[in-house]
Each structure stands twice: as structure tokens, then as C-alpha cells.
Amino acid sequence: MLLAAVSLMLAGCFLSPGKFTSELALTGGDRFTFTYDGEIFFLGLSKLAQMGAAAEETFTPESCLSDEAFEPRECTSEELAAQREAWEEGAAERAAERKKQAEQMAALMGGINPEDPKAADELTKLLLRHKGWEQVEHLGDGLFRVRYRISGTLAHDFMFPVIEGFPATNPFVQTFVRKNGQVRINAPGFAVQGPDSMMGGMMGGMGALAGMGAMSGASGSDGEAMAAGMPKLEGTFTIRTTGTMPIRANNTDDGPTATTTGQVLTWPVSSRTSQIPTALIDLGS
Structure with missing residues (x-):
């Protein structure tokens, strides 16, 4: 299980949103303000990522099989002693592997x-050392409550979150500025089921991490307890424009809503969200 968690982190799937509200406001010209208020789950700080190491320190005998029908049977004391001896002999190798995995994380x-x-x-x-992070509170088991707000210009691409020392491979929201004055906005972190989502192509989304219980042989209450460590994805992503900024494309259910100052696109996000929220907007002159 620890190996599975490390593999996910190496693939860039080491953080995900929980309950949140997020908005990208295009405030005229190439100005923008982005906010994220809610939960962020860090896989590397969760019990899920540490369970494997704890399990390796406890000897668990394997099932013995009958010679005739190859059916499970009770092990003899000699067989149990041989299994324990082999487990103890592998202690140094397991410790070295845990150290390597901890260094990778x-x-x-x-x-x-x-x-x-x-x-x-x-x-x-x-x-909190970096601009934009106004509030950060650890709620326990790798789950943080944060408030992030930043304003700037779209003279270049933008991505959230960007954390010093962390690989920039796990974006919730991205903007890509085109030479023709348009901006493409994608939110790969706000979809979990589709093949184009941040994790959908690899494991069917962050929700599939609960399946690591089955991968490790856990079932019933054990699997449910592991699944309980994952945050519930639930929130709203909004794009708000000011003035006359044509929305060239979007994949909301209802399209843009007119306001007194511009237009609004809204995506409700949940564990059933199968498409990455996306829009193409003309910033104008």
C-alpha cells in the first residue's frame, strides 16, 4: 500500500481538492483575480501513505495449503516458525526500502x-511564506483548510497550486494565454472520473485511492476505514468576466449567465464530475 501511495506521488498525484469554492475573475484587459477557499489533501502526510510501513513491522503468517487439494489449512508450529524466521531475515531489506520511499516522498x-x-x-x-496563501490550517491526516487569493496579469500562463519545491504536475486550475488575445482555462483538478482528468486516466480519479484497501487485501471495515481518509470532492468553480469579453467556448451545462457587469460560468463539482471544466475566452483589447 505504501508503494502504491509512493507511485501515485511520483506520477504527480500527491494532492487533491476536498470541499471548496474557487473563482477566476477576469477584471478587464489582461487583469485577473483567482481565489480558492476550501480543503486540500496532501497524500504524503496522510495515514494512507504510512499504513504500509506500519504493517511491515507486524508479522502476519501466510496461509498454508494442503498437499492434496491445495486448500487452506492451519499451519503447523514448524511452518509458522519458518515463516517468522524468513520475515525477520528480511527486516533490513524492508527498512532500506522504507527509507528509500520516505526519501522519494x-x-x-x-x-x-x-x-x-x-x-x-x-x-x-x-x-504561508508565499504570496496568495492567506490562511493555512492543518485539520489532521494530511487535510488542510486554506484560503488563497491572488491578482495579476495574464501576460503569461498561470497555475494553481504552485508550491516551492513541489513538482508542478498536479494543477487544480490552469490558464494558457494565446497570442491572439484569447485565454484557455482548464481545471483538471476538478474532475475525477473522465479519462482526461488529472487522475482519471491512471486510476479512475482520486476516489480510486480507496481501492488500495482491496489491493492490499483489506476488505469490509478495513477498506471503509481507508476510504474514510480521503476527502469528499465537493465544490463550485466559477469564471467571471467583466465588460465585453466574448466566451468562445465552454462546457458548462447551461452556458454563460449575463450579469450587470459581464458574464458568469459556473461548474458544480463532485465525485461524479466526469469532464474537466474548460473555457476559451477572448480578453479583448
Whole structure:
């Protein structure tokens, strides 16, 4: 299970939204304001990523099979002793592998060791050090409550979140500025089921992490307990324009809504969301 968690982090799937509201306001010319208010889940700081290491420190005998029908049977004391001896002999190798995996996760988290009891505090300080992060609170088990707000110009591409020392491979929202004065806005972090979503192509979305219970042989209450460690994806993503900014394309259900100052696009987001919210907007002159 720890290996599965590390593999997800190496693939760039190490953080995800929980409950949130987010808005990108295009305020005229190439000006914008982006906000994200809600939860962010860091896989590397969760119990899910640490369960494998804890399990490896407990000897669990394997089933023995009968010679005739190859059906499970009770192991003899000699067989149990042989299994324990083999498990103890592999202790050094398991410790080395855990150290390697911890180093891999630390490299993906700006040098923060996820096994350090103060790791959450270090990450909180790291985020608050940077512009835009107005509030960061660790709720426990890798889940943070944050408030982020930043304003700027679309003279270049933009992505959220960007964290110092973290790979820039896990975006919730991206903007791509084109030479013709248009901006493409994608929100890959706000979809979990579709093949084009941030994680859908690899594991069917963040919700599939709960399936690691089955991968490790856990079932019933064990699998449910592991699934309980994952945040519920639930929120709203809004794009708000000011003035006359033609919306060239979007994949909302109802299209843009006119306001007294411009237009609004709104996407409700949940664990059933199958399409990445996307829009193409002409910024105008």
C-alpha cells in the first residue's frame, strides 16, 4: 500500500481538492483575480501513505495449503516458525526500502520528511511564506483548510497550486494565454472520473485511492476505514468576466449567465464530475 501511495506521488498525484469554492475573475484587459477557499489533501502526510510501513513491522503468517487439494489449512508450529524466521531475515531489506520511499516522498514535498511529526507544521509555514496563501490550517491526516487569493496579469500562463519545491504536475486550475488575445482555462483538478482528468486516466480519479484497501487485501471495515481518509470532492468553480469579453467556448451545462457587469460560468463539482471544466475566452483589447 505504501508503494502504491509512493507511485501515485511520483506520477504527480500527491494532492487533491476536498470541499471548496474557487473563482477566476477576469477584471478587464489582461487583469485577473483567482481565489480558492476550501480543503486540500496532501497524500504524503496522510495515514494512507504510512499504513504500509506500519504493517511491515507486524508479522502476519501466510496461509498454508494442503498437499492434496491445495486448500487452506492451519499451519503447523514448524511452518509458522519458518515463516517468522524468513520475515525477520528480511527486516533490513524492508527498512532500506522504507527509507528509500520516505526519501522519494520528501523529494516531492520540498524536502519535508512526511514521517516527521512536525511535517504538517513545516508545510503550513512553507505555504504561508508565499504570496496568495492567506490562511493555512492543518485539520489532521494530511487535510488542510486554506484560503488563497491572488491578482495579476495574464501576460503569461498561470497555475494553481504552485508550491516551492513541489513538482508542478498536479494543477487544480490552469490558464494558457494565446497570442491572439484569447485565454484557455482548464481545471483538471476538478474532475475525477473522465479519462482526461488529472487522475482519471491512471486510476479512475482520486476516489480510486480507496481501492488500495482491496489491493492490499483489506476488505469490509478495513477498506471503509481507508476510504474514510480521503476527502469528499465537493465544490463550485466559477469564471467571471467583466465588460465585453466574448466566451468562445465552454462546457458548462447551461452556458454563460449575463450579469450587470459581464458574464458568469459556473461548474458544480463532485465525485461524479466526469469532464474537466474548460473555457476559451477572448480578453479583448
